[in-house]
Amino acid sequence: MNVKILVDSACDLTEEQYNAYGIEMIPLTVHHDDTEYKDGIDIAPKTIYDAMREGKSPTTSQVPLQTFKTIFTAYAEKKQPLLYLAFSSELSGTYQTAKMMEQQVRDEHPDADIHVLDTKCASIGYGLVAIRVAQLANEGASMEELIKMASYHATHMEHIFTVDDLTYLYRGGRVSRTAAFVGTLLKIKPILHVDSGKLIPIEKIRGSKRLLDRILELMDERGVDFENQVIGISHGDDLERAKQLAARIKEKYPVKDVIIEMVGAVIGAHSGPGTLALFFLNSSYK
Known part of the structure; x- marks a missing residue:
């Protein structure tokens, strides 16, 4: 079974790109006008830019811990290998949250083939790493090969x-x-x-x-x-x-x-x- 690649919305890829490479995306949260929005799903970036031009100050928050728990558990239960390539840990707490849930799910499912990698990248730089790794995953590369490639491309x-x-x-x-x-x-x-x-x-x-x-x-x-x-x-x-x-x-x-x-x-x-x-x-x- 091929490894599934998971990213978060900070990679700034499009829905078409996610579908083309078989990448699953998990959204971070945008807070605007007292409403929470899922980044990349139910709010357009231009909405935020227009608001900022008007003097407003939207805020953001990381992926909730329970969301990772649900996703990681689902992959563990169906024995599907999963590699989560995370937004830079220096710019968001999402990576740390995911690592916490990775360990918890591994404790509950010792055979779970789930790995979390800090890309230390952002935006399309992060997206380019994800695309390359997803291409290899679709060709049947092993988890070890994918982690090595992801780490190498992210570093450079x-x-x-x-x-x-x-x-x-x-x-x-x-x-x-x-x-x-x-x-x-x-x-x-x-x-x-x-x-x-x-x-x-x-x-x-x-x-x-x-x-x-x-x-x-x-x-x-x-x-x-x-x-x-x-x-x-x-x-x-x-x-x-x-x-x-x-x-x-x-x-x-x-x-x-x-x-x-x-x-x-x-x-x-x-x-x-x-x-x-x-x-x-x-x-x-x-």
Whole structure:
């Protein structure tokens, strides 16, 4: 029996992609206007971006513990191998909750072939890892092979991104109030990446004209073997700029493909409208 791949909604894949690769998705929660919504199921990311533009502050929460208990138990009882690839543990408590339930279900079902892996990735970077692992799972790869591949691709998945307004990162505790105020005042655009699951600033660009140039320079410095890669781009309701970046990448590199998706409601509630993120396997990948 092939291993089933489970992800959460922070991978920002579409329903069509879940169906195409046989991936099961579990949603995180978005809190907006005193209502709870299932991310990726009953709220559109644009709803959150429009609300943020109006000055509202949606919040998010992790997958409930009982949800993992129900899913893991169901797979254990039907003896179906399950690999849950989790959103970065540095950005959400979902991984820790899943690990707790993994152990509990294993105690109740000693033969359960259930594993939880922290990808330390987010958005389409996380999604690209999930797609690759799901492809191998559908080809009949073993659990050991899948965990090895998932760990390898997750470790080498580069995240390069920028945000349009530092205020949203300040609200999430990623930058100081002073940095957010001064950055907004001076029209400074930060470039950040993800290192071991954490958001790390790389540099600051003044004005947006040079921004795409610098992002492409970083891709050139950090990437490798682009002709064998699918590149990921995600955006915070800024499809035009995402398309511009994709076009420039295709002009410069012989990539296999470029996937463009909107940053989902959960991550978007913290990064804000105008976010632009680029994902590729870095130069230490071979």
